[in-house]
Amino acid sequence: MDVPLWLALLTVGWLGVKLARPPWWLVAVLLLGGYLVADSFLAPALATVIK
Numbered sequence: 001m002d003v004p005l006w007l008a009l010l011t012v013g014w015l016g017v018k019l020a021r022p023p024w025w026l027v028a029v030l031l032l033g034g035y036l037v038a039d040s041f042l043a044p045a046l047a048t049v050i051k
Helices: 005-019 023-040 043-050
Strands: none
Touching: 023 043
């Protein structure tokens, strides 16, 4: 079964918010920060750390 990555991330994120109940401002900061770092010079360094 092939599941698109965006669907898997959306499902895991939704379950995480539902079960852990973090503040919404923290969720927004993490999403915005991840989006901004993805296009920065730090992206290659983070990719090697994650892999």
